[in-house]
Amino acid sequence: MQPEFSYVLQQLMSGFGVTCTIFFLTLVMALPLGLLIAFGSMSNFKPVKLITRAFVWVIRGTPLMLQVIVVFYGPGLWFDTPVSSRLTAVVVAFVINYACYFSEIYRGGIESIARGQYEAGAVLGMTKTQIFFRVILLQVVKRIIPPMSNEIITLVKDTSLARVITVAELIKEAQEIVNIYGILWPIFFTAVFYLIFVGILTLLFNFLEKKLSYFKA
Amino acid sequence: MALLEVKNISKKFGSTSVLRDINFEVEKGEVLVLIGSSGSGKTTLLRCLNFLETPDTGTIVLNGETLVNAGAGVKRENENAVRKKRLHFGMVFQSFNLFPQYNVLRNVTLAMNMLSKESLKKPSPFKLSEIREYRKKCAEIYADNEKKALALIERVGLIDKINNYPCELSGGQCQRVAIARALALSPDILCFDEPTSALDPELTGEVLRVIKGLKSSDRTMIVVTHEMEFARGVADKVIFMSDGIIEETGTPEEVFGNPKSPKTRAFLSKAAEVV
Ligand SMILES: Nc1ncnc2c1ncn2[C@@H]1O[C@H](COP(=O)(O)OP(=O)(O)OP(=O)(O)O)[C@@H](O)[C@H]1O
């Protein structure tokens, strides 16, 4: 028996909802956490710097899929406290992973700002915090939009890794239909969702880039 | 008593001595011009005055207040103490260092507004009347600051550019904004580090004219420059530096007209050749 198109669409929509949940939760938490990690990796206090950089190395040096598995099974295996929510495990792994990638982008951006900008702020009596938020930050934002948009677009598609611990995101839902009805097209059809999502993001990034094109940094 | 007394300042970067026992004084209203070949330590000296570098030894005394006493133990001062002290000095950089995301007016008012806001008593977050009062005061102060900024921008001849961003200005215009920005905080001493070195030759004139125009009985300036003509015209006192020491000090007539040190003579004749 062939499933109705509307039925397939409904199933895929529910998967897409999970995909979006992973995406937005990761983004909202990884963006600030990444800044924190960036500060850690630039710290003048050697131990903090070394530990942060080692951590970033481990996270960037191992597959995200593996990290999802570790976060989900690890606590139960080693601390006797199984993780009850699969979605939480996915989000935690994603946040840590993406925060590390973001932190390197932030760091590159922050380090690319000329020393003269800090000095100009300092001689005008600004505090370090004021200099960072009122002088440096917007210039950094402008510079990191292209690499950030790349990373964020990758995040959209990485959400499909959640299915390794059977979280019912978009591809997982499509696979279920394929398994039950023996048809392939729903799995191909998922591409439409990703393309539309990424298309909207691309427009958004272009808009941001335009918004900040009034100055050169 | 001199406005600024610099005594025994020395500074090493690694093993190279960049400043060696620098001593000089500046009177109120005086323009001190620092000349010297590349690498002689002029920038480093200005940076020490502006707390961008810490000297290894020596004292900096302004108006009787000891701002720096590098010999006396290496206690790290807290940020606020340093900020307060460094505001006695203003700095105009060779590379302008304007804030690219702010327009001309904002570049000049930004630090003023931040400082004025700090001097206000923070309102209690639960008392609406206090918050309203605070907002009102802020607005008044900002308006005052803007008036002051506009006067300064007018003074450097850029009143028709207040809404432009630094990327829309020429180098000479940028540097004039930087001068207005430094003046906005009314420093006791305004320092210029080669203000025209990053400019095309045809743009140096407008900046030098502005600096010359700032000369007045109550404005004290320290200017590092390679423009000898300008130096001679604007200076009340000239210091020639060589390899981290003050080789010669005097009035412009003395230093340019009748240099005593052979090093000064060699430097000046080379500078004349270039022109
Ligand atoms: N942060 C630093 N670390 C190491 N060496 C430095 C540093 N800053 C300056 N120097 C060295 O100190 C010396 C003096 O530099 P400084 O910039 O004060 O010279 P200057 O007189 O301003 O020269 P110029 O006319 O080229 O601007 C130079 O030899 C320079 O290489």
Ligand SMILES: [Mg+2]
């Ligand atoms: Mg210099």
